[in-house]
Amino acid sequence: MCAGSAPAYATAESAAIAALAQTPADITVTGRVIDETGGGLPGVNVVVKGTSNGTSTDPEGRYTITAPDNGTLVFSFVGYNPQEVAIGGRTTIDINLAPNTQALGEVVVTGYGTQSKRDLTGAVARVEGTEIVNQPVQTATQALQGKIAGVQITNNGAPNSQPVVRIRGTGTLLAGANPLYVVDGVQTTDIRNLSNADIATIDVLKDASAAAIYGVRGANGVIIITTKQGKEGKPVLSYSATGGFKQAARLVDMASADQYVNYLGDVSPTTNIPDFSGTTNWYDEILRRSTFQNHNLAVSGASENVRYYFSGNLLQDDGIVINNRFKRLTVRSNTAFDLSDKVTISSQASFSHANTRDVNIGAAYGNAYRASPIIAAKMGDRYGNTSAFGNVGNPLLDIEKNNNKSLENRLQSTFAVDVKPVTALTLRSAINLDLNYNNRRVYDYQYRNDEVTFLTSGGNQRVDRSNLNVTQNNNFRYLWENTATFQQRFLDKHDLTVLVGTVVEQGFDNQFSAARRDVPVDPNQWYLNAGDPNSSVNASEASKDSRLSYLGRINYAFLDRYLFTTNLRHDATSRFNRDRRNGFFPSVGLGWVISDEAFLKGNTILNFLKLRASYGQLGNDQIPANSYIVTANANIPYVFNGQPVLGATITDIKDQDVRWETTTEYDFAVEFGLLDNRLTGEVTYYDKTTSDALIPINIPGILGDPNNQFITNAADITNQGVEAALNWRTNIGESPDWSYNIGVNATFNKNRIAELNGGQALFAGGVNGTVTRSDNGVAAGSFYLLDAIGVYQSADEIVSGPRSTFDPKVGDLKYADKNGDGVVDLLDRSYFGSYQPPIYYGINGGLNFRNVDFSFVFSGNLNNKVYNAKKQARNASTDNVEASFADDRWTATNPTNSDPRALISSMPNSTYFLESGSFMRLTNVVVGYTVPVAALERFRMTSFRVFAAAQNVFTVTNYSGFTPELAGGPLDSGIELNSYPISRTITLGLNVNFK
Structure with missing residues (x-):
């Protein structure tokens, strides 16, 4: 053995130990x-x-x-x-585990049933409740902004306001343009009573094929909301809370006291300037940083035969305008009982109580834009008398001397019985109820300007006698649905689902209003009988409508890749006369899952590819229930045989043949999934035409109608477009700790009025006359204006140019003679786009690292127009102006060709006030942290998450006003005059579950 060498047994032992260690x-x-x-x-x-x-x-x-x-x-x-x-x-x-919201195999709600998204032949999009629950908004539709292609949502900053939702463009001019909401079977047009924390899923039916099962109610698209149910296991107690503050997201800089006085020197040199040091910022006086809070407590669970979900929600939104506030309490009960393996009974019920104090945003916010900055808002208990200065009324006084409160109680419920006599057949009967009771009291305080204002007496902002106005709105609606669904797979090749059913619907609306003066100032005495009986004013109105519908649907799939769907619905409605009330609305859809074909099997790139096409028709009867009924006004005094008597007379003319608006739509799409479905997407082309759209037709005044018009079916409207959506979701590198997702969607839509069928153009909106004109060949609500091409620089330029009927002076705007007749007048108006965006989009993304999550949503419009009417509205020479106009307006020493001289009255409607409506907004951003489960066991918690969220963080836009997002009707959207400002909301929150 060599010196220093290890024994053989030692070497073997070391090798064994090393091998064991590995x-x-x-x-x-x-x-x-x-x-x-x-x-x-x-x-x-x-x-x-x-x-x-x-x-x-x-x-x-x-x-x-x-x-x-x-x-x-x-x-x-x-x-x-x-x-x-x-x-x-x-x-x-x-x-x-995070839900795969882009999963091609997810099951979506299609109306009276469910279907795998893979097997759909219509355009249906889904958003999970988890994507909206942490956003600091009142309604779920606000949280959908930017998330779904083809769905445009325009929000309003006022508490308890309802967003304007347009699915694939504006398809009507006068009838209801909002989509139908279906909440657990209850059909409605308003979901402001719904707690976002109770929502499990939102499914949007966008095309006629998908929505045809709802017939007359589905012309503007359908949004189906399914609330939560209990999951099997031990009861789960959940609590979530969000709290933070709101503030105006964007304000306009108004002229300071010095700028304003300089401006007055040009427009009204003889004005007596009051002795006031400083500048009153009226937005500081009427706006505030307000609070927002949302609390939700729920308990849920399920056993073998029982499923339950109970919740309570408290939401409070104090608006950014002083004295404005909203509070809502919502309770929900969702239960299901399996009486046997063949019979199940279920119920969903929610009750909400809302308390709102509104403000007169027109008088307050509109006046704040024009109020003089050299008048104090308030000193002690006395208000600055802007009115006596020849200015608008004091905005602060408008708000504080008006008490506008409403109480709303709403009950929505569904009770259903499901019976399965055999495995393949399900019979269902459901009663859906929607009851809404709203009471509003508006009290105007008595005040005289010589009692509560300083500076001087006079002016016209006064209320000599207090006034109480009480309004009661009671609405009741029920639906009774009976359906039979047969579902069976044959020979392992054929999947067949057949649905037939009936729907009976009836609604009752009752409104009463009354007013009296000299009601005492004590709120405990705000009752009508406390006022002057001689000042009593009463009014009432009631209506009733009903529908009877028959529906059917067939879904068929062969080899899971050749797909066929047809919907048939017959509706009868009381909103039209007996000869016009029946309508039949069919649809058909085809699909081909190409990726299941043998020639694509085994490829490593393309995981899913489907082509689909559909055709369908829908109706719209959303007009007043008495639109075709000629009515008489009663108790009209007249003299008969020399004696005063009360009689009745017919004062309006109605078309007794008024009928459905009918929407016909074609839809072609491709859906795909690539790279292990990390990249998924969908591209859709649609062509939607609304025929027989309702519009007002002018009639000679000699016929006696006070409005000189009646409503009839006399227009066609088209919307053609392309929707595209791409989503990418994957891990970062090989680490499972890092993952991210990014999604973009865009909609390209062209809206046109195709034919007025002998009708006249429709005018709407504006300050000095109307600013929109809807006519053949243009989009609904198109801006119809004079073309401002500069500023007159000299008297010679006025004389040498076309004669103008607007009597221009040096420094006034110059308008183009569009028709070339040598005269500038209203005949020179032409079209300059509309508020409807030809392109709108959303960008969504998220990043996850272990227990930290981050998500964001951008939304925006491109190439649409908005009208800055507040700049145009001039009530008097003492109205304030924006700081930029005060500095940049035309003067003899500043001969600009962009802004006119100082003016004392409103200018004509022109492109000078028309601006780009394009914008991109960071709509929502959320950062959260989930505590590891192991750290929660000792507290009997199963999850604990904290997060911070922000809504409307910033907006990128060239628009000079408060917001380019301007809600309105089909004919007058995109006009900023007295809009409630969009607010930025910053919140902190938590979600916790207990076992």
Whole structure:
């Protein structure tokens, strides 16, 4: 043996020890898998990567598995993104699985049933409730902005305001343009009573094929909202809270006292300037940083035969205008009982109580734009008398001397019985109720300007007698639905689902209003009988409508790749006369899943490819219930045989043949998934035409109608466009700790009025006359204006140019003689675009690192127009102006060709006030942290997440006003005059679940 060499047995032992050290040791790994709500996720597959060794989670989401200490666990579950986690010697591994909202196999609600998205032949988009619950908004539709191609949402900053939703463009001019909402079967046009925390999913039916099952109610698209149900397992107690503040997202700089006085020197040199030091910023006086809070408490669970979900929600939104506030309490009960394996009864019910104090935004906010900055808003208990200065009324006085409160109680409920006499057949009967009771009291305080104002007496801002106005609105609507659904797979090749049913609907609306003067100032005495009976004014109105519908649908799939769907619906409505009330609305859709064909099997790039095409028709009867009924006004005094008597007379003319608006739509699309479905997308072309659209037709005044017009079917409207959506979702590198997703969607829409069929153009909106004109060949609500081409620089230029009927002076705007007749007048108006954007888009993204999550949403418009009417509205020479105009206006020493001279009255409607409506807004951003489950066990918590969220963070736009996002009707959107400012909201929140 050589010196220094180890014995042979020692070398062998060392080698054995080294080999043993490198051999993985099996360990027992335990943990819990939770879903996006923090609840345990049962049935999740847990497999050691590269082996067949696996298990699944129990009803509480817990698992136990034996695996090598250096192995990798793979967690997978249908509808969720799979995760791979390196064990690294750990014996406890908790996982939070994120839902795959782009999963091609997800099941969506299609109306009176569900269907795999893979098998759809119509245009349906889904948003999970988890994507909206943490956003600091009142309604779910606000949170949808920028998330779905083809869906344009225009928000309003006022508390309890309802967003304007347009699906694939504006398809009507006078009838209801909003989509139909279906909440657990209850059909409505208003979901402001719904708590976002109760929402499980939102499915948007965009095309006629998908929405045809709703017939007369689906012409403007359908948004189906499904609320949460209990999951099997132990009861789960959930609490979520959000709190923060709101402030105006964007304000306009108004002229300071010095700029204003300089401006007055030009426009009204003889004005007596009051002795006032400083500048009154009227926005500082009427706006504030307000609070926002939202609390939700829920308990849910399920046993073998019972499922339940109970919740309570408190939301408070104090608007950014002083004295404005909104508070809503909502309670919900969702239950289901399996009486046997063949019979299930279920119910969903929600009750909401809302308390709102509104402000007169026109008088307050509109006046704040024009109020003089050299008059104090208030000194002590006395208000600055802007009115006596020849100015608008004091905005602060408008708000503080008016108390406008409403109380609203609303109950929505569904009670259903499902019976399965045989496995393939389900019979369902459901009663859906919607009851809404609204009471509003508006009290105007008595005040005289010589009692409560300083500076001087006089002016016209006064209320000599207090006034109380009370309004009661009671609405009741029910739907009784009966359906039979047959679903069967034959010979492992044919999938057939057949649905037939009937729907009976009836609604009752009753409104009463009354007013009296001299009601005492004490709120405890704000009752009509406390006022002067001789000043009493009363009015009432009631209406009733009903519908009877028959519906049917066939879904058929051959070999899971050749798809066919047809919907048939027959509606009868009381809103039209007997000869016109019946309508038949069919649709058909075809689909081909090409990726299942043999010639594409085995490719590693294309995972999914489907072509689909559809055709369908829908109706719209959203007009007043008495639109075709000639009515008489009663109790009209006249003299008969020399004696005063009360009689009745017919004062309006109505078309008794008024009928449905009918929407016909074609839809062609391709859907795809690439690279293990990390990249998914959809491109759709649609062509939608609304025929027989309702419009007013002018009639000779000699016929006696006070409006000189009647409503009839006399227009066609087209919307043609392309929707595109792309989504990418993957991990970063090989690490399962990092993942991200990015999605973009864009809609290209062209809206046109195709034919007025003998009708006249429709005018709407504006300050000095109307600014929109809807006519053949242009978009609905197109701006119809004079073309401002500069500023007159000299008297010679006025004389040498076309004669103008607007009597221009040096420094006034110069308008183009469009028709070339040598005269500038209203005949020279022409079209300059519309508020309807030809392009609108959304960008969504997220980043996750272990327990930290980050998400954002951008939304915006391109190439649309907005009209800055507030700049045009001039009530008097003492009205304030924007700081930029005060500095840049035309003067003899500043001969600009952009802005006119100082003026004392409103200028004609022109392109000078027309601006770009394009914008991009960071609509929402959320950063959250989820505490590891292991740290929560001692507190009996199953999840704990904290987050920060911001809404309307910033807006990139060239528009000079408060916001380019301007809601309105089909004929007058995009006009900023007295709009409530969009607010920026910053909040902190938490979500916690207890076992």
